[in-house]
Structures are given as C-alpha cells and as structure tokens.
Amino acid sequence: MSLEKFAVHTITTKPWSLDECIENYARQGFGGISVWRDTLVGRDPAAAGRKIADAGLSLVSLVRGGFFTAADPAARKAAIEENRAVLREAAALGAPAVVLVCGATPGQLPLENIAQIEEGIEALLPEVERTGVRLSIEPLHPMYAADRSAIVSLRDANALAATIDHPLVGIAMDVFHVWWESDLECQIQRCAEAGRLHAYHICDFKPAFSDPLNDRGLMGEGVIPLRTIDDWMQAAGFNGLAEVEIFSHQWWACDQHEYLQKIAAACRSIYQEQA
C-alpha cells in the first residue's frame, strides 16, 4: 500500500531538523508534510517551501496559530498580531492552511474563552482573505480545556465555524481529541457538508498515559477506533491526506529512522483496505 495519502507533522519526529524531516519523509514514501513553526526559526520560509515541493511532498498546514484568549485586552491584541504574522509565514512557505489551537485562560469560563476566540479569528479575516491562507480550528481534548483550548469537541468547533461562517475558516479534526464524542459520525458529516473539513490528524490514545501532553500513541498502541473513524471520514467525502501527529517523549527518545518505519507500517496495517 502506498503512503501517498499520508503526511507527517514535523513535531512527530521532533529531534529532526526540517531538512531531515523533508528528506526522510519523502524517502519513506509519505505524500506530505505539515510544518511546525519551531522548525522554521532562522530560515527563509519561501526557500523551505521550495525544498518541500522539490522533494515531492504536499505541504498540508503550518502549525500552529491561535491562543487568542487572555484576561488582558492588550494580550489578546498581541495574539491577533502574532497570528497575522503566522498567516504571512504560511503564505511565504506556500502552506494552504494554518492550524489553530484556540487557547483558554484559567479563571475564565468556557463561554468567555470562546467569545475571545471568535473575536480573535474574526479580526484575522482580512489577512486571511489577503493571503488566501485558510484557518483550521482544531478542537482539543477536554483535558486541555483550562489552558490550551476552550474548543473541546468537534461539536464545539462546528458551532464556532458556523458562527464565523467564512469560506476560508474550517476545521482540523484530530482523532486523539474527539474520538470519544458519542455523535462524532454526525459531526464529521456536518463539518464536511459545510465544506469545512480541512484536515485529519491521526495518532492513538493510551488510557494509562504517563503525561497529559507528551505520551500519545502510535496508531495501534491505544484505544481509538481508527478504522471506523476513517470510514466516516471517507463517507463524508474527505479526500485529503491523513496526517500523523504524535507527541511522545518515549518515541522522541528512539531512533527516528526506525520510528518512521514503524509509523509507515502502522499506516499500512491499519488503513490498508483504503489504499
């Protein structure tokens, strides 16, 4: 089975530089890459974008913008300005979309955070239109509701995107964050029917995780019904790449070449009939 329908996030192989990611993902046969901003520090994004294209990789997203919430209005304004810079960086890189981790501020209620997120995204719309770069709201798992995102379900993300209702604002759906939703199939359909199903991230959820952030599983190591969710994505008409995004101290400590081969094997074994 070909790996052309799979992309890898640079954070997945965090010990590697962007050049190493590009070279190794392409050699392994992956179809695409999503670039985390830390790998671009000190680099010309346009040159990095050309290098990705020359390697034959599709560039899915720049990761990540967002973090719109703050008690202090000046901090919220600064966050919006930072996101404008992210959009310009994405445009220079040639990334069609920016993934948004929307933010949450301890001490604020979920609805207060959500109102600030909506305000932040709406303030970006002129820059979105100018650059043509899409914004992809990524709902996060509720265990991050206090300090990373008040958008904690695909249901929430669909509601927010419907409120903003802009053709360049959609959703990045990560199975880690939303697999537990009882109406997930319906929410995927709803998202796709509205033309907002921008991106699809895969990894796995290990119930006895050792770290709330950096102990995510390689596909197959956990409990997410990956194949069923993939069937729902295909049925909803999603035809983009499935992006492997795994935060894992354990995997980052391993040989990254061997790890990338395990990722490739997991993609093949779990999703093989979709080839």
Place this chain on the structure above:
Amino acid sequence: MSLEKFAVHTITTKPWSLDECIENYARQGFGGISVWRDTLVGRDPAAAGRKIADAGLSLVSLVRGGFFTAADPAARKAAIEENRAVLREAAALGAPAVVLVCGATPGQLPLENIAQIEEGIEALLPEVERTGVRLSIEPLHPMYAADRSAIVSLRDANALAATIDHPLVGIAMDVFHVWWESDLECQIQRCAEAGRLHAYHICDFKPAFSDPLNDRGLMGEGVIPLRTIDDWMQAAGFNGLAEVEIFSHQWWACDQHEYLQKIAAACRSIYQEQA
C-alpha cells in the same frame, strides 16, 4: 460557616476505615457521608447504616455500581446481577441512591457502549422499584471514555436519563468530569427541571496532573470555576449536600486528620457566601 451542607466520600480519606471516616467527618462538622463499597467488606451494612445515623451524618450515596459494558453477553448479564446486589446493599445500609460509573469497553464504539449501558440500567428497574433506591448516572471526563464510562458529559447523561425516563433514575454531577462543557449551565438546568439532579461532587482539576486517575485536586488547587458552577447549581434549585470526592495518591499519603481540616477550610473559603 457551617459544614452541614457538605459531605465527604470515604474514598477521599482512603487510608481510614469506615468507622474512622464516620467518627472524624462527624467530629469535623460535616453534614454527610457517601460510602464506597470497599469500606463495607465483611461488615453488616445495616449496622454500618445505624452507626452513620447515630453519628448524625446524612448518608448520600453508596458508591458505586455500573460497569455495564462488555463484548460478552454473559459478562453483561453478570454485571446486571452484581448491580442488583449493590442495590440490595444500598437498601440495607439505608443509602437513598447508588452512583453509577457506567462502563466502557475498549474496541467498542461509544454508541455501542451507550446502548449496553441503557440496557443494563433498564434491566435494573424492577430492583430499583422494589428497593426504592435511586440510580445516579455519573458522567465521567472524556479521558476515561475508553475503559470507564462512555457517558462523558452532562449532555450525554441527560440524554441517557431522558431515554430511560424513570423517576428513580437521575444524575450525579461531578465538577471534575464536566466543568469544561461549554453549555454546562444549560445542562444543569435541564437536569434539575427534569427532577434528575441527584448529587453534586466537588474537587478540582490540575492541568499538569501526574496520573490520569489519582491526582485530583483539593478545591482551590486547580482550575475549575467552582463558585460559578455552585451558583448554577443553586440557581437550578439543588439543595442537597456538596460531596467532597478526591482521588489523590498525594493526599492519601498525608496525615488524614490534617487533610480533613484542609478540606473543611477549602469548603469554607470557596463556598463561604452560600452559608
């Protein structure tokens, strides 16, 4: 401020026997107790219930029943039988309600688990009616969706209770599990208006927890908007006890008398204006 409107779960002071819990909670001035089944092993529940009443403590719930899901039908049938025994134990103890942790089985989809949970609860209704003991569905945080409960929001719990629609089946709302829900205020109102708001558990959520299960916070140690949620509970007409339920290796390792005083102080400082 009086502690009469607060109860403590025996699991909160896990190192103590039931007798120690009863004696110390009453001496500290708490109004009630919820009893975990492990403290009843080898005891006559009726005698334990008399001891609780003699100490002047209200008995809120027996904790816990549930775990209705399994791939094997024989295991599901055994779980229902076990829950009948829990109901009889609650009746003997004099507990007006049993808290249900509903269950989830890895490999089953959320909707498959939910169907088995509904089937399990409905099978118990004759025993519920015979004993007069209520069942209180406790939604758990989505980080337990794989193996502890497919009911992972107050929204889910309200929907399940509405489907079952029995006057003795309601909900135990624990702030740890549902504080992140964007429409929590509405779901609390909906639950109360249906006459299903049985119980109210309090503790706190620490975003950088060290253990998914046993690193919960004492009220004030974390990020839950405890006072706001309490206002919503009062506005919805809840007039039962707020039950302190904390799983914490860290607190269990401390002197339990000092810990109970910290719990009392947290109740007083956080909820003082409701006295």
